[in-house]
Amino acid sequence: MLLASSLHEASTLCPGKPAINSEDGVLTYAALDVEARRFASELVACGVHRGDRISLHMRNGTDIAIAYFGCFYAGAIAVPISTRMKTPEIEYMIEHSGSSVFVAQSPPTDDLRQALSRLPDLRLVLSKDLERNVYSQSETTAATLSMVPADYPAIILYTSGTTARPKGVVHSHRSFSNAARGLNIWGDDVVTIAMSMTHSMGLALLVASTAAAATAIVVTDFNADLVLDAMASGGGTHMVGVPAMYRSLVTAQRARPRALASVKRWLVTGDKLPTELQNDFTRQYGRPLHEFFGTTETGMIAANLACSPERVGSLGRPAPEVEVVVKDSNGHSAPAGTEGELVVRSAAIMIGYWKDQAATAAALIDGWFHTGDLACQDQDGYLWFRGRKKEIIISGDENISPQEVEDTLYQHRSVREAGVTGTPDPNVGERVIAFVSCWPDVTVTANELIDFVEQRLATYKVPREIIFLDDLPKNSTGKVNRRALRDRYAAAADNE
Numbered sequence: 048m049l050l051a052s053s054l055h056e057a058s059t060l061c062p063g064k065p066a067i068n069s070e071d072g073v074l075t076y077a078a079l080d081v082e083a084r085r086f087a088s089e090l091v092a093c094g095v096h097r098g099d100r101i102s103l104h105m106r107n108g109t110d111i112a113i114a115y116f117g118c119f120y121a122g123a124i125a126v127p128i129s130t131r132m133k134t135p136e137i138e139y140m141i142e143h144s145g146s147s148v149f150v151a152q153s154p155p156t157d158d159l160r161q162a163l164s165r166l167p168d169l170r171l172v173l174s175k176d177l178e179r180n181v182y183s184q185s186e187t188t189a190a191t192l193s194m195v196p197a198d199y200p201a202i203i204l205y206t207s208g209t210t211a212r213p214k215g216v217v218h219s220h221r222s223f224s225n226a227a228r229g230l231n232i233w234g235d236d237v238v239t240i241a242m243s244m245t246h247s248m249g250l251a252l253l254v255a256s257t258a259a260a261a262t263a264i265v266v267t268d269f270n271a272d273l274v275l276d277a278m279a280s281g282g283g284t285h286m287v288g289v290p291a292m293y294r295s296l297v298t299a300q301r302a303r304p305r306a307l308a309s310v311k312r313w314l315v316t317g318d319k320l321p322t323e324l325q326n327d328f329t330r331q332y333g334r335p336l337h338e339f340f341g342t343t344e345t346g347m348i349a350a351n352l353a354c355s356p357e358r359v360g361s362l363g364r365p366a367p368e369v370e371v372v373v374k375d376s377n378g379h380s381a382p383a384g385t386e387g388e389l390v391v392r393s394a395a396i397m398i399g400y401w402k403d404q405a406a407t408a409a410a411l412i413d414g415w416f417h418t419g420d421l422a423c424q425d426q427d428g429y430l431w432f433r434g435r436k437k438e439i440i441i442s443g444d445e446n447i448s449p450q451e452v453e454d455t456l457y458q459h460r461s462v463r464e465a466g467v468t469g470t471p472d473p474n475v476g477e478r479v480i481a482f483v484s485c486w487p488d489v490t491v492t493a494n495e496l497i498d499f500v501e502q503r504l505a506t507y508k509v510p511r512e513i514i515f516l517d518d519l520p521k522n523s524t525g526k527v528n529r530r531a532l533r534d535r536y537a538a539a540a541d542n543e
Contacts (some may be wrong), residue, residue, distance in 0.1 A: 049119070049195060050115075050116070050119040050201055050224060050254060051083070051116055051119035051120045052115050052222065053224075053254070053257045053258040054066075054076070054079060054080050054083060054257050055080060056080070056501075057076045057080075057257060057258075057260040058076040058077050058080035058262075058481070059296060060211065060260060060515045061076055061260050062075060062076055062077035062330045062457065062494075063076075063077065063094075064076050064260065065079075065264075065426050066079045066112075066198045066256075066257065066262065067079065067109050067112055067190075067263050068262060068263070068264050068265070068277075068281055069107070069109055069264070069265035069267075070108065070266075070267050071108045071109040071110070072109070074109045076110075077293070077522070078203075079109075079113065079116070080116075082113045082117075082240070082415075083112075083113050083115075083116035083119075084117070084120055085117070085122055085464075086113050086114055086116075086117025086120075086121075087117045087120035088119045089117075089157070089172075090117060090123055090148065091121055092119070093123055093148060093170055093172070094147075095123050095148060096122075096211075097110055097121075097122035097146065097195065097199075098121050098122065098124060098145045098187040098199075098200070098246045099124065099146075099147045099148070099309065100123070100124045100126050100144045100145055100146040100147065100150065100203065100416075101114075101117070101124065101125055101126060101143070101146060101147070101150065101372045102120050102121045102126045102127075102128055102140065102144065102146040102149045102150065103125055103126065103127045103128065103150050103173070104128045104130060104137065104149065104150065104151045104152070104378070104417070105130065105150065105151070105152050105244075105247070106130050106152065106243075106267055106268070107240065107243060107249070107266060107268070108265055108267055109265070109266050110152060110174050111127075111244050111245075112162075112253055112263075112265070113209075114150055114174075115127075115244075115278035116255070118201075119195075119201060119220070122195040124144075124200050124201060124202065124217075125201065125202050125203070126140065126144045126146055126202075126205075127154065127202070127204065127244070127245035127246075128140050128141075128205075128245060129243055129245045129246070129505070130152075130245075131505045132244075132505050133312055133457070133502070133503055133504055133505055133508065133511065134156070134158045134159045134162050134180075134220070135248065135503050135504075136160075136165075136213075136504065136505065137159060137162070138159075138162040138165070138166075139212060139213075140205050140213070140215075141163075141166060142166060143212075143215060143402065144203050144215060144401060145377070146169060147168060147169065147170060148169070148170065148171075148172055148295055149163060149169055149170070149171050149458050150173075150174060151171065151172070151173055152173070152174045154173065154312060154490070155171070155283070155343060160244070168490075169501075175541070178269070178292050178325070178471065183422065184479060187469060190381075192361045194230075195220065196220075196353055197219065197221040198219045198221050198398070198533045199218050199219060199220060200217050200219055200398065201218055201219055201220045201223055202217070202218045202223055202250070202343045203215040203216065203217050203400075203401050204216045204218065204246070204247050204250075204270065204343050206247075206343045206344075206446055207353070207439060207445075207446040207447055207448035207451060211443070212448075212451065213451075214401075214404070214406060215399045215400060215401030216247075216343045216344050216397050216400060216401075217397055217398050217400065218397050218398065219398050222255065222394065222396060222397060222398060223250075223251070223346075223395075224254065225260070225345025225346065225368075225393070225394040226247075226251055226341075226347070226395035227251045227252075227254035227255040227276070227346070227370075227394035228255065228258065228395075229341075229346055229347040229366050229367070229369075229395065230251060230252065230257040230258055230285075230287075230496050231346070231543065232252075232258070232261050232285065233259050233261065234253040234259050234261055235261070235284075235323045235448070236256070236261040236262075236284040236285055236311070236330075237261065237262045237263075237264060237278075237281055237282050237284050237285075237309070237511075238252055238255070238256045238261055238263050238264070238283075238284070238285045239263075239264045239266065239274065239277065239278055239283045239285065239286040239287075240252045240253060240256075240263050240264065240265045240266065241266045241268050241274050241286060241287075241288055241289060241292065241442070242269075242288065242289070242439060242444055244265070246444065247343040247346075248287060248316065248317075248444070251346065251388075252287060256328050259448055261347050262281075264277050264278065264281050264283055268427055269292060269295075271292075271295035271296050271298065271299035272303070274286070274296065275296065275299055275300060275305050275307070276305065278305075278307060278309075278310065279305040279306055279307055280282050282309040282328075283307070283309060283310060283395075284309055284310060284311045284312075285311060285312055285313075285314065286310070286314065287309070287314040287315075287420050288314075288315060288316075288323055288444075289314075289315065289316065289317035289318060289443055289444040289476070290317070290319075290320055290321065290476060291443045291444075291474055291475045291476060292443075293313070293315060293328055293336060294324060294401040294474065295322060296328075296330075296461065297324075297327050297328055297331050298495075300331050300332065301331055307332070309425070310332075310334065311335065311339055312334075313332070313334060313335075313336050314330070314334040314336070314337050314338075314339060315337065315338050315339075315468065316338070316339050316341065317441065317443070317444045317476075318441045318474075318476040318477075319360065319362075320336060320338045320360060322359050322360060324336075325354075325360075326357050330376050335354040336354075337350065337352055337354060337359070337361075338350070338351040338354075338362060338363060339363060339366075340362040340430070341433070342365070342416075342418055342420075343414055343518070344396060344397045344410070344417070344418075345369075345391055345393065345395060345396050345397070345416055345530070346390050346393070346395035346396075347366045347395075348362075348365065348366060348369055348371060348389070349362045349364060349365050349366055349369075349430050350364070350366050351363030357433045358429060361430065361431055361434070362387065362429070362430040362431065362432055363429060363430065364427075364429055364430070365391075365428070365430070366393075366461070368393055368394065368518075369392075369393040369395075370392040370393065371389065371390070371391050371392060371424070371430065372390045372391075372415070373385070373386075373387040373388070373389060373422055373423060373424050373430075374387045374388050374390050375387045379423075381423070381508070382427060383423075383424055383425055383426050384423055384424075384426075385423055386421055386423045386433050387420060387421065387423070388417060388418065388419065388436060389409070389418045389420045389421070389422045389423075390416065390417050390418065391415065391416050391418065392414050392415045392416065392522050396411070396414075396416050397411075397416075399411065412469070417468045419435070419436040419437040420432065420434075420435055420436060420437070421433040421434040421435070429499060436525070438468075438529055439471070440467075440468070440469035440470070440477050440478055440479055441476050442472070442475045442476060442477050442478060442479065442507050443475045443476065443507065445507045445508075447469070447479060447507065447508050448465075448468040448524075449468060449529055450467075451504070451508065452465075452467040452479060452481065452508055452509075452510065453465040453467050453481075453502065453527075454468065455491075455499075455500050455503050455504055456481060456483060456496065456499075456500060457501075458503070459491070459496060459499050460486075460489070461485045461486060461489040461490070461491040461496075462484075462485060462486075462491075462496070463484050463485055463486045464483065464484040464518070464519045464527060465481060465482070465483050465484075465519075465527070466481070466482040466483075466519045466520075466527040466528075466529055466532045467479060467481045467510065467529070468480055468482075468529045468530075468533040468535065469531050469533070470536055470537070470540075478511045478512075479508065479509065479510045479511055480511065480512050480514065480533075480536055481496070481510035481511060481512070481513050481514070482513075482514050482515075482516055482519055482532050483496065483514070483515055483516070484515070484516050484517060484518055484519055485514055485515065492513075493513035495508060496513050497509060497510060497513060504513045514536070519532065520532065520535070527534070
């Protein structure tokens with residue numbers, strides 16, 4: 048159940064088989080294992096001990112795969128950080144996780160270097176300073192696998208929720224191994240990783256591929272033409288993407304068809320699959336998209352493998368070894384067809400939120416994880432998504448906390464009130480919209496506020512539109528009513 052065990056076993060069984068095929072080149076299982084052990088040795092040489100957190104600020108490719116397994120070999124806890132994040136976000140994750148080492152692929156920008164200097168106990172390591180050399184396994188000093196229990200923390204994955212700051216989802220070696228196993232990857236498969244490996248799904252694909260001794264085609268940055276060319280030339284069998292990715296794949300394949308007979312299954316997650324996209328994709332590729340649903344905290348919850356016309360848009364049936372209950376407002380099991388909160392239990396569920404006992408206790412009750420998502424289950428056991436209790440905004444494959452964007456807007460001296468919500472977008476699922484009221488006698492333009500947020504948050508979190516109001520609607524407790532703002536925006540759009 049240890050995450051590094053699968054790499055060690057694959058390197059023993061098929062040392063010359065390609066583990067990763069990326070823009071960086073091809074890395075065999077033997078080479079990946081040696082490099083991961085060397086990375087672990089470097090961590091130990093830096094004074095890293097079991098349980099220390101290692102921030103990985105890296106893009107998709109061989110380097111991040113080596114770093115992950117190096118952390119696992121050393122008994123350290125990997126803390127992946129997207130290269131799309133801005134300095135305040137990066138600083139928060141490093142500080143909140145208590146990371147002792149920050150691994151970056153390129154020298155930090157001036158503002159990031161200044162932020163890192165405020166963390167005196169943090170050691171900066173550039174991957175270019177760890178140039179690869181030829182090592183034999185006997186020359187490495189990485190910690191032995193037996194020193195790390197299967198239920199020991201392995202990863203902290205930061206994810207946006209309803210709070211202003213991202214929560215750190217902690218997975219053990221055992222729980223994340225189980226989460227990856229749900230993807231059903233086999234040794235003769237060639238898995239395409241087009242989603243960021245700093246996110247749970249991208250990492251799960253890497254772990255699943257390695258556990259099966261399969262080959263992973265790793266795409267540095269998503270580009271539909273590059274993905275299709277790589278899958279056609281490399282014999283790709285599986286891909287997981289979000290609806291926005293598949294829209295691009297439809298357009299790219301229509302413009303320049305590729306031979307993709309090797310593909311066994313196209314999987315879509317991250318947001319509801321529109322019927323028209325399913326139809327367009329099926330016409331173009333001759334195969335349907337298989338929808339599945341999961342969270343960072345739980346791994347896969349349900350999958351729609353039948354893809355019959357009457358089931359398009361369904362999340363599917365509960366995945367093997369996953370228990371699912373739809374609970375009403377009283378906490379009782381809801382009858383078929385009745386909306387309620389989706390609650391799940393499995394061996395893939397996180398062990399908790401990092402440094403947040405209250406959030407852990409609220410989400411994990413008697414072994415059941417309360418997703419905060421609303422769904423109903425039909426007579427045949429298929430789940431249908433009905434909304435997000437948490438009010439998160441899903442744009443592409445990213446979860447965005449409205450409160451995080453609001454708190455950033457409040458940092459501007461002109462903003463008196465701010466309310467952020469999402470509105471449907473055909474390309475990315477939802478786009479961010481902000482409503483703002485200003486202090487009297489203060490003027491500011493929408494572009495100025497957008498630029499202000501863009502300097503502080505990742506680009507995908509930046510509002511695409513700012514709407515100024517004299518006052519924002521409130522609920523009974525005096526809080527800004529995001530649902531009322533969303534409804535107001537939709538009504539205005541309908542009247543145009």
